[in-house]
Structure formats: structure tokens, C-alpha cells
Amino acid sequence: MAAPQTVQRGIVKSVLSGDAVIIRGQPKGGPPPEKQLNLSNIVAPKMARRANPNVEASVETKDEPYAWEAREFLRKMVVGKEICFTVEYKVPGTGREYGCLYVGKDPQTGKNVTEALVNEGLVEVRRGGIKPSDDQAKLCDLEDTAKSNSKGKWAADAQSHVRDVAWTLENPRNFVDAHHNKPVKAIVEHVRDGCTLRAFLLPSFQYITVMLSGIKCPMFKREGDKEVAEPFADQAKFFVESRLLQRDVEIIMEGVSNQNILGTVIHPNGNITEFLLQEGFARCVDWSMGVVTTGAEKLRSAEKAAKEKRLRIWKDYTPSQASIAITEKQFTGKVIEINNADRLVIKTPENQIKEVTLSSIRPPRMTDDGGPKDNTKRIRPLYDVPYMFEAREFLRKKLIGKKVNVSVDYIRPGSDGYPERTCATVTIGGINVAEALVSKGFVTVVRYRADDDQRSAHYDELLAAEARAQKNAKGLHSKKEVPIHRVADLSGDTNKARQFLPFLQRAGRSDAIVEFTASGSRVRLYLPKETCLITFLLAGISCPRVPRSLPSGTTEGEPFGEEALSFTKELCMQREVEVEVENIDKAGNFIGWLFVDGVNLSVALVKEGLSKVHFTAERSQYYHTLVSAEEEAKKEKIKMWANYEEPKDIVVVEEAERNVNYKDVVVTEVGEEMKFYAQHVETGPHLEKMMEELRTEMTDTPPLQGAYTPRKGDLCAAKFVDEEWYRARVEKVSGNQANVLYVDYGNREVIPAARLAALPSSFHSLPIQAHEYQLAFITVPEDPEAKKDAQEAFLKDVLNQQLALNVEYKNQGQDMVIILTSDKNTDIGLGLVKDGLVMVETRREKRLQKLVNDYKKAQEAAKNARLNLWQYGDFTADDAVEFGYKR
Numbered sequence: 001m002a003a004p005q006t007v008q009r010g011i012v013k014s015v016l017s018g019d020a021v022i023i024r025g026q027p028k029g030g031p032p033p034e035k036q037l038n039l040s041n042i043v044a045p046k047m048a049r050r051a052n053p054n055v056e057a058s059v060e061t062k063d064e065p066y067a068w069e070a071r072e073f074l075r076k077m078v079v080g081k082e083i084c085f086t087v088e089y090k091v092p093g094t095g096r097e098y099g100c101l102y103v104g105k106d107p108q109t110g111k112n113v114t115e116a117l118v119n120e121g122l123v124e125v126r127r128g129g130i131k132p133s134d135d136q137a138k139l140c141d142l143e144d145t146a147k148s149n150s151k152g153k154w155a156a157d158a159q160s161h162v163r164d165v166a167w168t169l170e171n172p173r174n175f176v177d178a179h180h181n182k183p184v185k186a187i188v189e190h191v192r193d194g195c196t197l198r199a200f201l202l203p204s205f206q207y208i209t210v211m212l213s214g215i216k217c218p219m220f221k222r223e224g225d226k227e228v229a230e231p232f233a234d235q236a237k238f239f240v241e242s243r244l245l246q247r248d249v250e251i252i253m254e255g256v257s258n259q260n261i262l263g264t265v266i267h268p269n270g271n272i273t274e275f276l277l278q279e280g281f282a283r284c285v286d287w288s289m290g291v292v293t294t295g296a297e298k299l300r301s302a303e304k305a306a307k308e309k310r311l312r313i314w315k316d317y318t319p320s321q322a323s324i325a326i327t328e329k330q331f332t333g334k335v336i337e338i339n340n341a342d343r344l345v346i347k348t349p350e351n352q353i354k355e356v357t358l359s360s361i362r363p364p365r366m367t368d369d370g371g372p373k374d375n376t377k378r379i380r381p382l383y384d385v386p387y388m389f390e391a392r393e394f395l396r397k398k399l400i401g402k403k404v405n406v407s408v409d410y411i412r413p414g415s416d417g418y419p420e421r422t423c424a425t426v427t428i429g430g431i432n433v434a435e436a437l438v439s440k441g442f443v444t445v446v447r448y449r450a451d452d453d454q455r456s457a458h459y460d461e462l463l464a465a466e467a468r469a470q471k472n473a474k475g476l477h478s479k480k481e482v483p484i485h486r487v488a489d490l491s492g493d494t495n496k497a498r499q500f501l502p503f504l505q506r507a508g509r510s511d512a513i514v515e516f517t518a519s520g521s522r523v524r525l526y527l528p529k530e531t532c533l534i535t536f537l538l539a540g541i542s543c544p545r546v547p548r549s550l551p552s553g554t555t556e557g558e559p560f561g562e563e564a565l566s567f568t569k570e571l572c573m574q575r576e577v578e579v580e581v582e583n584i585d586k587a588g589n590f591i592g593w594l595f596v597d598g599v600n601l602s603v604a605l606v607k608e609g610l611s612k613v614h615f616t617a618e619r620s621q622y623y624h625t626l627v628s629a630e631e632e633a634k635k636e637k638i639k640m641w642a643n644y645e646e647p648k649d650i651v652v653v654e655e656a657e658r659n660v661n662y663k664d665v666v667v668t669e670v671g672e673e674m675k676f677y678a679q680h681v682e683t684g685p686h687l688e689k690m691m692e693e694l695r696t697e698m699t700d701t702p703p704l705q706g707a708y709t710p711r712k713g714d715l716c717a718a719k720f721v722d723e724e725w726y727r728a729r730v731e732k733v734s735g736n737q738a739n740v741l742y743v744d745y746g747n748r749e750v751i752p753a754a755r756l757a758a759l760p761s762s763f764h765s766l767p768i769q770a771h772e773y774q775l776a777f778i779t780v781p782e783d784p785e786a787k788k789d790a791q792e793a794f795l796k797d798v799l800n801q802q803l804a805l806n807v808e809y810k811n812q813g814q815d816m817v818i819i820l821t822s823d824k825n826t827d828i829g830l831g832l833v834k835d836g837l838v839m840v841e842t843r844r845e846k847r848l849q850k851l852v853n854d855y856k857k858a859q860e861a862a863k864n865a866r867l868n869l870w871q872y873g874d875f876t877a878d879d880a881v882e883f884g885y886k887r
Helices: 067-078 113-119 134-148 172-179 233-244 272-278 296-309 388-399 433-439 459-471 494-507 561-572 601-607 615-619 623-636 681-700 784-798 828-834 846-864
Strands: 007-017 020-024 034-039 082-090 097-103 184-193 196-201 206-212 220-223 226-229 248-257 260-267 330-339 343-347 353-358 403-412 421-428 509-517 522-527 532-538 548-550 553-555 576-584 590-596 663-670 675-680 715-719 725-734 737-741 748-752 756-758 771-775 802-811 814-821
Touching: 007 034, 007 067, 034 113, 067 097, 067 113, 097 113, 113 134, 172 248, 172 260, 184 233, 196 248, 206 248, 206 272, 233 260, 233 272, 260 272, 272 296, 296 459, 330 353, 330 388, 330 561, 343 403, 353 403, 353 433, 388 433, 421 433, 433 459, 494 509, 494 532, 494 576, 494 590, 509 561, 532 601, 561 590, 561 601, 590 601, 601 623, 615 623, 615 828, 663 681, 663 784, 675 681, 681 725, 715 748, 725 756, 771 802, 771 828, 784 828, 802 846, 814 828, 828 846
Parallel strands: 034 097, 206 260, 353 421, 532 590, 771 814
Antiparallel strands: 007 020, 007 082, 020 034, 082 097, 184 196, 184 248, 196 206, 220 226, 248 260, 330 343, 330 403, 343 353, 403 421, 509 522, 509 576, 522 532, 548 553, 576 590, 663 675, 663 802, 675 771, 715 725, 715 756, 725 737, 737 748, 802 814
């Protein structure tokens, strides 16, 4: 009589096929022991196997009919459930055990798994042996019934029940994109470690390897022929096996790492990734956290809880402490400046200026293209570092002048010469500014050590944004050529600035971006259309100077200089403005008017009591507006006018001796030493009539070419370049060339004698119309460059202009005059003195003293302002020729 079989109990870990299972015991301080049990008296259809690349002649096999159905029937019946079993025999040599399996704790009451399989026609009964036992006989009867009912493998269409298994993925990236964020049903077939598993996707039977997104568990490392487990690697693997192996799950495919898929596995009880983190079996990793779609904050929270409890891998965890305490965690303010692509200057409602750095991002860096380096070239990061300009412009357009919310994440202590930095998350309208930058591909996300908690509170959103930017090949992640910004810097280059001046003058108002403010009236502009940088000085005002650091030391600033700088900086720093260029100074700085949102900055500074109206504004169309603003500031006694007292009116009586008889003239030609030719307006109609008659005469009776022989002093007719005839006086004859003066306009020319003709006598009677004059009270500097500047300014002011002229005195027969604008409000000569372009000549006549004093006061003002001739101070005491001065 056979000995009674011992009943054993366990839990089914997995099902290998329709007739074989892996059984494990209950865990006690670690993963429990396992054993394989094959069901006796039956044979199940063989499952498909993939080819083993490490074994020669290994080939892929397909399912036998109903192999998958048999495996699935058994899996759903027993996996993860408590069972009892008996071992009927053990094969010598291989040690393989065969027996009977029951669902439940008692063979008498439990369901016989073998009989259930046979009854469904999913396995075949072994019919060998001399005399079958009672159990075998019962199995044969069940099989006969299944055959008669055409069940399972005994059905007529059994051959169609064969899976088409895809063991490999040709293009993982395309496969993930096709299923992105869509849960796909699957069965987990193998657990390699706590964060890596293999599964069949249903119903396609695509076999994939999945690495859990956002985490890393302890691994198994191979050392020689041995596989060595890291601490808690076995426990992490068992934790996943006991919950997922051969369970129905859903997989969300989120990314690709090499040929493996990054994803999240969802069990009916929840996300296995969260459970691993909660139990201290895994840690969050940044490199794959960016692709997580199920809520990265949940994973961080689960990890944080495990750290606080010091579970498993965190048993020795010590939280990193902020090295510097954060005094103000959150605040709001207005963005007034952006430095590079990651630092903002913010003004709070309490008028505090704070600089914050966007947390956990890294701005673009200069790339090394491998070519020879030009050490003489000055690097301008904003324009030369790829995508730095695009990043700065993105922030400038979105943030400058806007109110933002700031949440301080951590404070980075100063090191290696770099100052301490407040790192924060900045939002506007609910949008994380750093995340927007990352998603555009303008910056990258900083990677931290696993134990470094000093990072952005929205770090995972930054990683996700970077993953999207990489996938879409945006910005720094693009394979296209990087954008190049060729920007000409005209600052300090006088020659280039002079060449560029006419273009800006003709352009009228030009668009610009304020890149830097040096003082209240001096800014650095970028002109996008012209792609150049210029230094720009506000016209029409005198603004207090700010302190300056020089090699010789720091120069003191003037009162309200810092306030003026702050006002200009807040109003226009990095704003889009419009400029009207009028002129340049000797240093190559452009002078003109700047408008912010239609507001004239010069007027705004004067109105705020931070600047005074400069006399050069008198010739500007904005002069009256500036004067009104200054009068208003004086009346309100604000800033620099706080102690202002209205001057007492002084009545000045014009001396009777000075002869005042203004004549209206039109200046037709300007010569050297402030000499010029002018036509009297009152005789203009006579000149026009005479010119018309002369041209008619010369057309009707054209002169015979070469018939006239010019002589010095002759009044003749000369054909100008416009092919019209004019009256001219011969000043010199040299061979076939003649030097002539056009007596009605004052211009001179050297022309061939053949272009001269005798002037009919009827045109001699009208007096010469171009009268020569010279500016009174003026001494022109001897320095060629200074003389040229004065001459150009004078020419610009008077040529072809109708002016009012008064003869003040004669000098060696030359009429010395002052000339005023047509409205008689502006003295042209006095304007040149005020600009520091010319010097004042001392006159002793009593009748002229008031005029001379006015000119001398203007000269002193120019000296004090260090304008043009006076930029190096008062040189007149030196008698030095190099200063362009002569007594």
C-alpha cells in the first residue's frame, strides 16, 4: 500500500504553461523560496519561444494551438492565490516534480486544477501505463466528454488559435509616439529588477521591455560570472513580482531609453512606481522624470515620505539644510531689467530692488566649434552666445514692466568670486517663466545629485518641458545651424558714427531697444533694423552726473544724479523706444530725442525736476514744451528746484548809441572764418526778373563758343553745371581755365574759358546781389578739426535760410554782423558760442558792451559744461597752438 502523499501549501507566483507553475512560500524577512510543479497525467500545448541570441542554432518557435488559452486559463485561476498541492513523483536526474494542484487550503474542498483544464479541452491526458488509476480514469472520461463537445483544442478551428508574437521593436520611438499617453492593456511576463520588467501588450502580443519612468531601484550587477545584488535589490524585485508578475495591468508608454521603453505601470490597486517610492525601494531620478505624465509631484511626495520615515534605502538619510535662511519666501514686484537669460531685477511695492535667478535652469553657453580662437575679439555674450539673444528677447517682451509673483526656492551661497544668488520660481498670469523658457529650448535644466534637495519647487515640470523641447528639436536641441547676430558696435568709433549719422538723420524716428543706462541722459541703444549698437545722449537738457569709477579713483556725482539714473532706468530700460537723431559729438555719441510710449524722455526728466533745459534746446521744436515742464518743476519746487527762488525782473534799456536796422536776407554761400554771402530779400524780385531776361537773351542769341577772351576783373556771363547762364566776375585766368565768382550768389568755380561769354550791357545796371558779411564778436579756432566743426554747424544753421541781419561794426572794410532767425528770437552766433564751437572776440565799443557781455556769459556756460572746444577745460591762458587759440 502506497504511503499517503504529503499536502503542501503555497502561493502561485507564475504560470509557465498550461501544465507548469512556480510556487512560492510566505515571505519571512526576505524573498521566500520557490519551486516548480508540473501537473501530472497531462500534457499542455507548448508555448512560443523567442530565439536566444547567446545560443547557437537557437530558433524562434510558435505556439501550439490553444497553448496561450491553456496558459491564460491556468493563470487567471491560480496566480497570486493560496493553493495546496501534492507531489506524486520526482524525475530522477532532472529533479522535476509532478503532482496535483488544488485552489484553496484543503485538497478535499479545493478545486482540482488538472480536472478543470481537461474539462475545458485545453490539455491532453497521458494514457500510457498498464492499468490506469482512478484519477487517470476520471481524467480520461473528462477528456472524452471535451472531445465529444469539441471543446478547446479538440475544436475544428483549433489551428486558428495560435498567437502571432512580435518579440522585437523595429522603431521604439515611433511605437511610443503612436501610443503616447494612452493606457495599453498588458500582462507582465518577467520582472528583472524593481524598476524593469517585460510584458506582452494586448491584443497585439508585442513583447516589450519597460523601465519605470522617474525612478531607479537597487540593481543586480554582474561581477565576473556572479550576479551581485545591491542592498534591497532582492526585496524591491520581490515587491514588484508579488504585485505585478502575470497580472493584468495597463502600461502608459512615455519615452524611450536606448531600445527600452520608459513608462508607468498601472495596477488595479494603483501606480506601482508610487508604491515603490512610498516603501523606500526606489529613488526619483531626474533624467527620466521629465517624461512622467501621471503626476511627477506625487512621486516626489512619496519619496519625501519615505525619506522622513527613513525606510530601507533611506535608512541613513540626512536632509540637506539650506546654507542660508530665506527671510522672505514670497513677494511680488515689477520687472525692470533682465540680465542674460536667467536673472531678473525686480522692484517691489516698497521700492526695494531685488535680483533673483530663475531656479534650476542653465542659460546658453558659448560653444567650442573646434576652430582657431581669436583672442583679440571681445566676446559679447548677448549676441555671440547661441540663443542667448533669443532667450533674453523672450523674457524682455513678456516681462519688462510687468508685475510678477516670486517664490524663493533656495539661496545659492557665493563661491569662486560669484556673489550669493537668490534662486526663485517666477510666475506671471499663472505661467512659470522658467518652464516657458525651457519649453522653447532657450535654456536647459540643471541636473542635481540625488541627495541635493536645493532645487526648484517645480523641478519636474521643468524636466517635462525639456523633454518636449528635445522631442520637437527646439532651440538648443535643434540640429539646424544656430542663429547668428552680426551687430556693429558704433560706440566710441567716431569715424563709423559719422558715416552712419546721415542714415539715422534721414530715417526720422527709428525703433530701438535700450540695452543699458549709464546716467539719466546717457543710454546705450540697439537698433534692430540697422543691427547696430550706439551710445545715445538726450538732447535739450543738462542732467546731473552720477559717480563714476575711473582708474584714478571714483569721481563724485552731482546731486540728484542717482535719482535721474533710476528714473531713466525704470522708465525705459530694455523697453522698445523711438529715437530722433540730430547730431553726434566728438566722441562718436549720437545726440537726439528719445520717446518711450510716446513720452519725450528729456521732457519727462525736466518735469520731474531731475534735469534743466539746456540752451541748445532753443533751436528745437520741443523747446517750448521743455521750458513749460521746467517752469512747472520750479513752481512745484521739486528735486533740484527745492530751493529755487524766482529772480527779480530787471528792465534792460537798449543803449541809444547802438544802431539797430535789421534786414531780411537769404544766405546763399558760406565761406571760411564765418564769412558768408547773402541776398537781400527786398531786391529778390529784381534779381529773378533779371535772371529770366538773361537766360532768354542767351537762348535767343547764343554766343559763339571761343569768341570771348576772359580777362581778370571782367563781368561776364558763365554757364553753371545746371547748364544755365549767370552773371560772374573773372578773378583769375590760367590757360584755358578761369576762376570766376558768381556775383549774385557768392559761390566760386573753376571752369573752361569756352563756357564764358560777354555779358550784354543791359545786364550791367543791376547791382551785385550777393553781399559779403562776417559774423561779429566771433573768433574761429585755429585747430583744423575744431574749425571744421564750427564751420559745419554754421553752414547747417544759415545756408539757404531766410534770416535777419544787422551790421554792428566794420573791420578793415568788412561788414561785421549778427544774424537772427526770421522770427528774431535766436542769435546764430550766440548759439555757436553756447555750443562751445567758437570763442568770443572782445570789443571795447561802449554801445556793444551788452551784446559782448551776453556772448561772454554764453562762453562761460560752455566752459563749465566742457562743450567741444572746452572739453579739456579753459585753455585760453596757455596760448598753446595745439589748443587752436591765438591772442
